[in-house]
Amino acid sequence: MEETIDKAAEITAQLQKIRDFLRHNDAIVEELKHILKLAKDTCNKPISIISLSEDGSSWLNSSSEIELKLNDAELTFCRAAITTDEPVIIEDTTNLSRAFTLEIPENTKIRFYAGVALTTNDGIKIGTLCLIDVKANHLDHIQLRILKSLAQQIMYVIESRMVEKELNKRLQELEEKNQSLRAIAQLQSHEIRQPFSSVLGLLNLAEIDAVVMDKTWLKMITDVAKILDTKIRSVVHEATGTTDIKLFRYNNMVGEIEDYAILLLDIQGNVENWNKGAEKIKGYKTSEIVGRNFSIFYNNQQQMERLPQQMLETARKFGVARDEGYRTRKDNTEFMARVVITAVHNERKEIVGFTKVTRDITNEKPPIKVSA
Numbered sequence: 001m002e003e004t005i006d007k008a009a010e011i012t013a014q015l016q017k018i019r020d021f022l023r024h025n026d027a028i029v030e031e032l033k034h035i036l037k038l039a040k041d042t043c044n045k046p047i048s049i050i051s052l053s054e055d056g057s058s059w060l061n062s063s064s065e066i067e068l069k070l071n072d073a074e075l076t077f078c079r080a081a082i083t084t085d086e087p088v089i090i091e092d093t094t095n096l097s098r099a100f101t102l103e104i105p106e107n108t109k110i111r112f113y114a115g116v117a118l119t120t121n122d123g124i125k126i127g128t129l130c131l132i133d134v135k136a137n138h139l140d141h142i143q144l145r146i147l148k149s150l151a152q153q154i155m156y157v158i159e160s161r162m163v164e165k166e167l168n169k170r171l172q173e174l175e176e177k178n179q180s181l182r183a184i185a186q187l188q189s190h191e192i193r194q195p196f197s198s199v200l201g202l203l204n205l206a207e208i209d210a211v212v213m214d215k216t217w218l219k220m221i222t223d224v225a226k227i228l229d230t231k232i233r234s235v236v237h238e239a240t241g242t243t244d245i246k247l248f249r250y251n252n253m254v255g256e257i258e259d260y261a262i263l264l265l266d267i268q269g270n271v272e273n274w275n276k277g278a279e280k281i282k283g284y285k286t287s288e289i290v291g292r293n294f295s296i297f298y299n300n301q302q303q304m305e306r307l308p309q310q311m312l313e314t315a316r317k318f319g320v321a322r323d324e325g326y327r328t329r330k331d332n333t334e335f336m337a338r339v340v341i342t343a344v345h346n347e348r349k350e351i352v353g354f355t356k357v358t359r360d361i362t363n364e365k366p367p368i369k370v371s372a
Contacts, residue, residue, distance in 0.1 A: 081115030283330030
């Protein structure tokens, strides 16, 4: 009993799915109308119908000459066809053989009926392909084969189009997921490149800076740079979302550095990221500076001389650009700065941005010159 109920529920769900699909696909309906006309013409019958569901209700018919209004009793024909694997053929409803147990409704206009069940690939019968005539008629064996083939064609059209729609939906979902993964990968690699490039910038500063970094500090920077380089390649190639705790801690460490202004610039020189040192040295909060061009840190004369653009061009050409000179704070005061701008590359060796590391050297004592 439960199995029967489950089967009925499955048929109902499948039928509703097909109805919903056909209701919003006019192109499919036109294909089915073409098949109905083919059935009517090749079998030489005036009316062909696609009936969906066990109640036998007419969903689509080919008749334009004959007005067809089946009453509930006359739907008995369609109900009979959907319950069997074999075609149901009634040549004359007024002269049934005793072997035929179908109860013919009174006063029906239908004299000839032929129906073949519409069966899904899963074996679920969801309707019938019917031929109807108001006079007695028959089907020869070739016409019967055609009718059965057209019933299969109807199901092929419906199911293949439904599969196509589902496939397109899945492909769209997959593309959206891939776009999300690419966005995640770009974001991850972008966030990783900042501290990695910052390390390179710090190392460049160390080469010319008066501040002495001990071997332990330099080894730590070198080790972390190697870790970050490995992580970048992993993220780009595998689009992984796994968080590396060492990387997380190092990101925080870079953000907390106060002695150096560490900036991540895009390819045009617009500020993308900003650490505490940058806020302390230059006076801008993150919300005030992100998105603005780094040329804002240069005075009017330097901007007229295109010094910011020259720094980026040098970094593009040689990978790094160094400079010492006055820079401008938010309050328009100036300070003496030592600057290193490092180009950031992607896996294809294309420049995708820059890291800018700045140190305030206003209060540093000039180096002592030893005469010969």
